[in-house]
Amino acid sequence: MPTIKTEHELKCLRRLSFCYLCGKPFGTDSTKDRDHVPPRSLFAKTDRCQPLLLPTHPACNQANSMDDEQIAQLVAVLHGKHPSPENLRLRFSAHRMPGSPTPAAAVHGINLTTIVFRWLRAFHAALYHEFLPSCGGYIHPPFPEGNSPYDLKPIVPIQAEYVKAIKKNRLSKTTDSIICWNHKCRYECVWAKDDHGLKNLCIFALDLYGWEELGDIHHHPARSCTGIYTPPSVPAAASWDTKLYFPFENMHPLSAFDAEST
16 A cells, blocks of 8 residues: 655655656666656645655656646635736636626636646656556546536536545555645545456545635535546556445545545
């Protein structure tokens, strides 16, 4: 059951022998960058201790600079940081919702799925010391998503099942986890078979500053960032879904990090 949460455990990751973004090993004369995951600017200055830092090739790291700026500006709102208009990397719009006195805000042009998958590569590399190649899966973001505030994708029942799996395995101590950035970033995962018993999958949940509160929780239920990915093989150290059946508190079935379960 790999767990990374101490300063020593986090510092050891800076010596990984490969770039977590492309998977290629570093040579003896390779130039290295160190990539903050998630980006450092996302966190308040008081929370920049115990960072997750992984080695990368400079070109791999620099290719993601715009994504980093966008997600940092979005999440940093939760700790009171707002970019100046000339540095704003996000596009916002406000909308009146039918039958509601509370308007809804929408953010445009941010590819959250791509950003989160890149972080999954980092968490996978940190926990299992191996590269995560492109693979199948699905990421459910912590905010409503769709073509417009009036045309949103529904919450699918499987999201609650992923949350239930994380909570159950957390209680049985069978999740793999990373806690970093002064406990403001928390990642947990567990490995399981699909319903047919044929495909291996990793079920995960990710929290940043309680970022599910950034969504339009006035008109839609808050939900954790959850999902699965299905790499070609399962790491040897991976923790498997418990076969034990026991009751547990689940007052908030879409929140993997509610107060009752953490």
